[in-house]
Amino acid sequence: MKAAVLVFPGSNREGDVARALELVSGVKPAMVWHADTALPAGTDLVVLPGGFSYGDYLRCGAIAARAAIMEAVRAHAARGGLVLGICNGFQILCESGLLPGVLVRNARLRFICREALLKVERNDTPFTRRYARGAIVRFPVAHGEGNYTADATTLKKLEDEGRVLFRYVMPDGHRDDAQVLNGAANSIAGIVSEKLNVLGLMPHPENHVDPQVGPTDGRALFESLVGVLEKA
Amino acid sequence: MIPSEPKITPELVAEHGLKPDEYERILKLIGREPTFTELGIFSAMWNEHCSYKSSRLHLRGLPTKAPWVIQGPGENAGVIDIGDGKAAVFKMESHNHPSYIEPHQGAATGVGGILRDVFTMGARPIAALNALRFGDPKHPRTRHLLAGVVSGIGSYGNSFGVPTVGGLVGFHTRYDGNNLVNAMAVGLADADKIFYAKATGVGLPVVYLGSKTGRDGIHGATMASAEFGEGAEEKRPTVQVGDPFAEKLLLEACLEIMEAGCVVAIQDMGAAGLTCSAVEMGAKGDLGIELDLDKLPCRETGMSAYEMMLSESQERMLMVIAPGKEDEAEAIFRKWGLDFAIVGYTTDTLRFVVKHKGEIKADLPIKELGDEAPLYDRPWVETPKQQRIDPASLDITATVPGALERLIGSPDFASKRWIWEQYDYLILNNTAQRPGGDAAVVRVENGPKALAMSCDVTPRYCEADPFEGGKQAVAEAWRNITAVGAKPLALTDNLNFGNPEKPEIMGQLVGCLRGIGAAALALDFPVVSGNVSLYNETNGRGILPTPTIGGVGLLDDIEKMATLDFKAGGETILVLGATTGWLGQSAFLSEILDREDGAPPPVDLDLERRTGDLVRALINDGLVTAVHDVSDGGLLVALAEMALASGIGATLAAPPPEMNPFAFWFGEDQARYIVTVENSAKALVARRAELAGIPFAKLGTTGGDRLNIAGERPIVVDALRERHEAWLPIYMGAGLM
Numbered sequence: 001m002k003a004a005v006l007v008f009p010g011s012n013r014e015g016d017v018a019r020a021l022e023l024v025s026g027v028k029p030a031m032v033w034h035a036d037t038a039l040p041a042g043t044d045l046v047v048l049p050g051g052f053s054y055g056d057y058l059r060c061g062a063i064a065a066r067a068a069i070m071e072a073v074r075a076h077a078a079r080g081g082l083v084l085g086i087c088n089g090f091q092i093l094c095e096s097g098l099l100p101g102v103l104v105r106n107a108r109l110r111f112i113c114r115e116a117l118l119k120v121e122r123n124d125t126p127f128t129r130r131y132a133r134g135a136i137v138r139f140p141v142a143h144g145e146g147n148y149t150a151d152a153t154t155l156k157k158l159e160d161e162g163r164v165l166f167r168y169v170m171p172d173g174h175r176d177d178a179q180v181l182n183g184a185a186n187s188i189a190g191i192v193s194e195k196l197n198v199l200g201l202m203p204h205p206e207n208h209v210d211p212q213v214g215p216t217d218g219r220a221l222f223e224s225l226v227g228v229l230e231k232a
Numbered sequence: 233m234i235p236s237e238p239k240i241t242p243e244l245v246a247e248h249g250l251k252p253d254e255y256e257r258i259l260k261l262i263g264r265e266p267t268f269t270e271l272g273i274f275s276a277m278w279n280e281h282c283s284y285k286s287s288r289l290h291l292r293g294l295p296t297k298a299p300w301v302i303q304g305p306g307e308n309a310g311v312i313d314i315g316d317g318k319a320a321v322f323k324m325e326s327h328n329h330p331s332y333i334e335p336h337q338g339a340a341t342g343v344g345g346i347l348r349d350v351f352t353m354g355a356r357p358i359a360a361l362n363a364l365r366f367g368d369p370k371h372p373r374t375r376h377l378l379a380g381v382v383s384g385i386g387s388y389g390n391s392f393g394v395p396t397v398g399g400l401v402g403f404h405t406r407y408d409g410n411n412l413v414n415a416m417a418v419g420l421a422d423a424d425k426i427f428y429a430k431a432t433g434v435g436l437p438v439v440y441l442g443s444k445t446g447r448d449g450i451h452g453a454t455m456a457s458a459e460f461g462e463g464a465e466e467k468r469p470t471v472q473v474g475d476p477f478a479e480k481l482l483l484e485a486c487l488e489i490m491e492a493g494c495v496v497a498i499q500d501m502g503a504a505g506l507t508c509s510a511v512e513m514g515a516k517g518d519l520g521i522e523l524d525l526d527k528l529p530c531r532e533t534g535m536s537a538y539e540m541m542l543s544e545s546q547e548r549m550l551m552v553i554a555p556g557k558e559d560e561a562e563a564i565f566r567k568w569g570l571d572f573a574i575v576g577y578t579t580d581t582l583r584f585v586v587k588h589k590g591e592i593k594a595d596l597p598i599k600e601l602g603d604e605a606p607l608y609d610r611p612w613v614e615t616p617k618q619q620r621i622d623p624a625s626l627d628i629t630a631t632v633p634g635a636l637e638r639l640i641g642s643p644d645f646a647s648k649r650w651i652w653e654q655y656d657y658l659i660l661n662n663t664a665q666r667p668g669g670d671a672a673v674v675r676v677e678n679g680p681k682a683l684a685m686s687c688d689v690t691p692r693y694c695e696a697d698p699f700e701g702g703k704q705a706v707a708e709a710w711r712n713i714t715a716v717g718a719k720p721l722a723l724t725d726n727l728n729f730g731n732p733e734k735p736e737i738m739g740q741l742v743g744c745l746r747g748i749g750a751a752a753l754a755l756d757f758p759v760v761s762g763n764v765s766l767y768n769e770t771n772g773r774g775i776l777p778t779p780t781i782g783g784v785g786l787l788d789d790i791e792k793m794a795t796l797d798f799k800a801g802g803e804t805i806l807v808l809g810a811t812t813g814w815l816g817q818s819a820f821l822s823e824i825l826d827r828e829d830g831a832p833p834p835v836d837l838d839l840e841r842r843t844g845d846l847v848r849a850l851i852n853d854g855l856v857t858a859v860h861d862v863s864d865g866g867l868l869v870a871l872a873e874m875a876l877a878s879g880i881g882a883t884l885a886a887p888p889p890e891m892n893p894f895a896f897w898f899g900e901d902q903a904r905y906i907v908t909v910e911n912s913a914k915a916l917v918a919r920r921a922e923l924a925g926i927p928f929a930k931l932g933t934t935g936g937d938r939l940n941i942a943g944e945r946p947i948v949v950d951a952l953r954e955r956h957e958a959w960l961p962i963y964m965g966a967g968l969m
Contacts, residue, residue, distance in 0.1 A: 009569060010477050012393025016661045050659075052391040055477025111386050111654045142390070142656040206661065212679055212790055213664045 001229035003029035003045040006073070006089075008064045013050035013206065017086060020206035021047070024222040034067040044229045045082040046073055048089025050142070050204060060103065060145050061091030070096055082126055082225065083198040087143055090190070090200030099191055099200045100158070101150030103143075107183025111144040115215075116181060116203055118166045118189050119173065125196045126228040128165060130220035136173055137217040139166075139203035141181065146202040148184040148191075155185055166190035166201050237268040237538070248275035254606055261600055269537045269586060269593040273601070276504035276542055277511060280766050283605035286732040287764045290745045294759040295752045300721055301760055302423060308349040308500065309419070310760025311426055312722045314786050318676060319423040320683055321355035324363075324416035324726040324782040326765035330471045331413040335380025339413045340388040340474035344546055346417040347392060348500040351483050352549065354427040354490050355419025358660060359674045360389050362399040362415045363687040363726070363780045367408030369643050369963060374403070377411050378651075379964065384474075385415070386654040391476035392483070395663050396655035398672030399687050403643040406691075409770025414726040416782040418685055420676065427490060429509075431497040431517035431552045431578050438510070438521060438576040439558075441565055442482045442548040445506070446531035448472045449544025478547040478570075485568040486549060492564065494557040501548040507541045509550040510576070511584055514598045520579035521598065525588040529571040537586060537593035552578060612738035618696050621816040621830035623892035623899075628825065632897055633945045635824050636868050639898075640876075641955035642823050643963075645865060650960040664790055668877070670715040670861050671783075675790055682790040684718035686783050690864055691776035692817045693832035698740045702747020702779055703835040707902060709783030710755050711861040714844040715905060717794045717851035718785035723752065725762040725781055730774020732766045740777040741766075748779060754837035755844075757783065794851045796860035797877035801935030803857055804914050805882060807867060809843050809904030810927045813895025819864045820898035833900050839926075840903040846924040847905045855913045855920070862904035867931070868897035868941075870906050875939060875949045876956055884932035886942040897941075908934055 003021050007014050014031065021029045029047070030040045039046060053064035064070070070092075077083050077098055085093040093099045106112060115138050120131040131137065150158070158164055166189040168180045175187040182202070190201025205218025238244060245255045248271055258266055258274050266274065280286060296304035302319055303311035309323035327342025347357050362385055367374045389396045394417070431438075449472040489495055497517065499509040506523070514521040525540050535543075553561050558574065565572040579585075584601060586594040630638070639645050652667040664682055665673035671686040688708040694701030706723065713720040725748060730737040752759055768775040787793055815821055816830025850856045858878075862870045875881055887896035909917050921928045939947040 009481055010391070012391075012480065013659060016659065019661060051393065052477060052480075055391065055475070057477070110383075111390055111656070113656045113658060114653050140658050142658060144390070204658070207658045210661065213662060213675060214658075 001025050001027065001044050001226050002040065002042050003047060004032045004039050004043045005029045005047045005049055006032050006034065006069055008034040008053035008067060010053045010055050011049050011051035013087065013204065017047050017049045017206040020209045020222050023209055024219060025226045032069060034069050037068050037072060039072045039076060043076065045084065045225055046076055048085040048092050050087030050089060053088055053092065061088060061095040064092045065095035074098065077198050080195060080197050085200040086204060086206065087202055090202055091145065093198065093200040098198050099193060100154045101148055103145050104147045104149050105145050106147050112181060113142040114140065114181065116141045117169050117171060118203060119169045121164055121167055122162055125165060125192055127199045127221055127224055130224040130227065136169060138208065138215050139205050139218055140207050141203045143202055146182040146184065148188040150185060158191055159186065161194065163192050164188050165192050165199060240265055240268065240271060245271065248272065249279055250275055254278060257606065261604055262596060267593060269541055270596060272538045272542050273507050273594055273596065276507045277601045278605045281503050282508055284764055285606045286608050286610055286766060287727065287741060288607055289609055290742050293745065294749045296758050296760065298756060298758045301758055302426065304760050305762060307428060308352045310722060310724060311353065312760060313423055314676065314681065317423050319421045319426065320418060320784055321350050321353050321421050322416065322418040322724055322784055323349050323761035324414055324724045324780065325349065325763040326726050326728060327413045327415065328410060328728065328765050328768055331381055332377065332411055334471040335377045336384035337471050337473050339381040339384030341472045341546055342413050342415045343385055343388040344474045344476065344479050345502050346415045347394060347479065348502065350417045350419035351486055352427065352498050352500045353421065354425050355421035356487060357394045357417050357419045358662065359418045359672065359685060360394045360396045360416065361672065361685060361687050361782065362413065364399065364401045365407045365412035365778060366403050367411065368405040369403055371408045375964065381411065381413055382651050382654055388474050388476045390656040392480050393659055395657045395659045397657050397663055397674060398667055398685060401648050401651060404691065404776060406776045410768040410775050412728050412775070412778060414780045416687060416724065418683060418784060427495055427498050429497055429499040429512050429516050431513040431519050433496060434519065434578055434580045436496060436552050436555060436578045437558055437574045438578065439551045439553050439561065440528060440571065440573045440575045441551060442570055443475060443478045443545060444529045444531040444571055445540055445543045445548065446545045447535065447539055447543060450539055450542045472544050472546050474546050481568045481570055482547050482549065485565050485570055489561045489564045492560055494554055494561040495551055496554050497552040499550050501550060503544065505542060505544050506550065511598055511601050513550065513552060514578065514584060515602045520581035520583045521576055522579050522585040523576035523587065525586060527573050527575045529573050537588040541586060610732055610738045611735045612742050613735045614739050615698050615743060618816065618829060618831045623813055623815055623895035626825065628894055630824050631944065632893055632941060633947045635820060635894065635898065636872060636947060637952065637955055639819060639823055639865055639869055640872055640952055641959050643959060644819065645869060646959035647957045648960060649957065650964055664793060665716060665795065669796055670712040673716055673787060673793055680789045680791065682787040682793065684713045684716045684785040684787055686712035687780055688712060689778055689780045691778045692822065692828055694740065694744055694777040694779060696817050696832045698743025698777060699747040700832050700834055702744035703751040703837065704832065704902060705779055705781045706748050706751035706755065706757060707835045707840050708863055709781040710757050711844060713783050713785035714848050715794065715859045715861045716787065717792050717848060718787040719848065720755065720757050720783055720785040722758050722760045723781050723783045725759055725779055727762065727764045728768055728775060728778040728780065729766050730769040737774055744777055744779045751835065751837055755841055792852055792854065794856065794859040796858055796874050798874050798880040798908060798934045799857040801880060803908040803910055803934045805906060805908050805931045805934060806917065806928050807904055807906050807931055808847060808921060808926055808928045810901060811867065811896060811899065811904065811929065812901050813891050813899040814901045815895050815899050818866065818898060818900045820866065820894060833902050835902045842924060843903045843905065843926050846921060846926050850907065850917060850920065855917050856907040856909055858908040860906045862906060864900055866898040866900050872939065872952060874906065876953050879949060880934055881936040881938040881949050882932050882934050883936065884939065884941045
């Protein structure tokens with residue numbers, strides 16, 4: 001698998017996701033600078049990491065969505081190439097129009113770093129095939145603006161098309177939109193594009209891959225990607 | 233803008249925080265009246281914060297050496313060898329006064345400053361901690377200060393990308409007018425690639441890097457702003473404004489140009505900004521420095537030399553660049569979008585010369601600026617000793633379970649989850665022990681080594697007996713690091729006190745330093761960096777003496793790390809160390825009986841060391857399943873914390889009949905740990921303790937969902953958790969989520 005991790009000024013989880021990819025695939029991903037205009041030849045997967053791109057003093061992800069490298073990312077996605085945006089990466093994907101909706105400030109207006117329970121809504125996507133359908137997994141969140149919002153039509157479309165891939169749930173496995181930790185509409189934690197090749201999610205699977213430092217529920221997401229790409 | 237330079241008058245000298253005899257010293261040193269800019273430079277170099285003039289004499293007594301110490305105090309941060317060619321670089325520093333004036337930015341820039349101290353030395357920050365003290369929760373300003381400080385720390389660390397993994401938070405009315413923000417950072421570097429401030433080589437370019445210089449923080453540590461009224465409307469507030477994004481870029485750019493071999497010397501611009509950094513680089517290298525302020529990147533127009541020299545704008549660095557490397561260094565900085573300007577040169581004159589618009593604004597002997605700073609042997613008096621409290625003399629109406637419930641839900645003991653969930657404690661994916669344990673544990677790269685770190689001090693003890701309190705602060709940090717299985721290696725101290733011109737306050741400083749020194753020596757736990765914050769006083773009343781100790785230790789194998797949660801039912805609970813029922817200055821006395829008196833518990837440093845060495849060996853040999861140090865709150869609070877962390881209860885025997893039960897359960901005797909042991913290991917652990925000569929006693933057995941103390945009402949763990957978790961969110965008006 002050839003993976004490329006984008007690095008914007010202010011990205012800060014690029015190392016974490018690069019480590020997770022290497023742990024699972026045995027191959028170091030390419031690190032691609034925001035001012036570049038092309039992805040390395042043969043890139044299968046583009047990862048937009050977490051962080052505070054350009055400081056995120058404006059709307060988060062808004063400047064990064066206009067970075068030079070994003071043209072190449074759009075073209076890659078249009079060709080059906082895989083794109084994974086985590087946290088700030090999800091915000092950038094929304095701002096760049098690759099995914100619908102937007103991430104606004106957490107309902108309680110505070111940054112929150114906590115383990116969250118998520119339901120894997122389907123396992124017939126390149127990102128989730130190593131999970132059981134309906135599995136409850138534990139990924140940490142670490143964000144101040146992870147409150148997913150979209151208009152009613154968009155939300156209905158996402159639900160109708162089964163494009164909500166990860167959803168925050170309570171310990172009993174059911175969602176509770178009134179209790180969700182950041183206020184996200186329909187308890188949405190992660191969504192995919194129509195062609196199922198672009199995933200944006202707020203929680204950090206890359207921080208739950210290594211038993212030395214915590215749970216390993218995030219590992220299967222990266223294993224799913226490696227498996228898909230090895231078959232291809 | 234200052235239209236013309238004011239005349240030097242006694243009033244102006246006083247406004248710069250310089251005493252008449254200090255001004256006389258300046259006149260004698262330079263043989264003429266200083267210029268306005270020079271007066272500013274002297275005030276910056278000779279204030280308490282930069283010169284340590286009240287504490288220097290007494291800091292000399294601290295042990296600072298060990299075979300593993302690469303760099304002790306005197307540089308931006310201390311450096312210790314952790315093996316495999318790696319070094320840990322760390323320091324703690326206060327940002328108390330700014331955090332009271334503007335809590336969010338004050339705390340944020342405190343974090344920024346300490347991170348910069350660490351990466352200036354060539355280390356990538358891998359962990360941040362903070363020790364916070366606030367006033368009485370009932371004080372009208374406390375909530376505002378707490379909310380602002382926490383959001384400031386979070387916003388800076390989270391954006392910069394360093395995990396904030398631990399610390400402490402305490403409340404006491406003596407901090408009503410002076411909250412404390414002590415920020416600690418720990419970095420990782422190659423042991424043979426440490427960078428220092430010392431400049432070498434004549435005629436080399438002095439380069440300015442990072443953000444532009446503005447008018448923020450000009451009055452800095454030295455002045456009240458009063459007499460600068462004419463320019464006041466154009467000045468930013470005296471508290472600096474942090475930009476974690478700029479700092480993150482500065483970090484990456486600095487590490488990149490260090491790696492490229494461009495850097496001869498480097499110093500961050502912290503307190504007293506350009507003045508302090510330039511003087512230190514020159515003075516340490518026996519060189520002069522000549523600065524041309526026309527080249528300085530400025531954020532606003534019309535800044536005077538005085539303002540540029542004293543600005544404390546954040547996210548700035550000064551470097552001496554290796555010959556012929558200017559272009560390479562500049563290209564790296566431009567890539568990161570940062571300012572880069574050659575603002576001067578090293579000289580062989582030993583003079584500090586500042587030019588601006590064709591005029592020489594300052595021309596001072598560079599070494600004397602630091603070396604000739606005043607040094608005071610301030611008068612001090614010893615704190616009177618207090619009597620040991622006899623538990624039998626106490627009139628206690630509480631019950632043991634009732635007292636535990638109150639303590640565990642009180643401000644000092646209640647869960648600080650509301651705070652630490654606002655910090656990203658997971659970034660970098662090396663956090664092996666998250667907030668809430670005895671010490672934070674952060675893996676070194678891909679392991680198996682890890683660093684353990686902890687911040688500790690019990691200000692009540694320090695006030696009652698500075699010597700014992702100083703010892704205890706060091707011992708507790710050492711104990712917390714030991715309790716996760718790590719070997720404590722070195723410490724940084726952040727000494728927060730009131731006005732040192734009062735003999736009784738000076739006596740607290742002297743006493744605490746002697747205690748810190750004694751414990752550091754006995755425990756082989758040298759002081760490698762630190763910071764002194766004095767004049768923490770409002771309306772003539774000082775804070776409790778608060779010498780915060782930040783300890784760092786090394787865990788050879790992260791797989792052997794111990795944690796405090798009970799692991800299973802049916803295990804034996806032991807306390808290692810002697811329980812005498814010491815209630816003087818205890819949390820029980822303060823919280824339940826509303827009195828803070830008596831002698832604090834003494835620390836037997838020999839027993840402390842032997843007990844810790846035994847516990848560490850037991851952890852390493854896999855003989856104990858859970859470990860927790862016993863500190864304030866005593867045995868029962870420690871047991872409750874182990875139960876809360878696991879959801880597993882315990883059945884506990886009644887105290888020995890000769891002991892007062894409150895003294896037994898809540899006494900704060902030092903050098904104690906609670907461990908749990910599987911049945912198969914019981915005999916072996918007992919034998920090991922006997923061989924080591926460490927007293928131990930069985931407290932009970934784990935299991936169930938409540939704490940059952942013989943003869944007392946059972947305490948349901950889940951109900952206790954509700955109390956533990958409730959106080960802070962409700963206090964902050966946030967509801968229970």
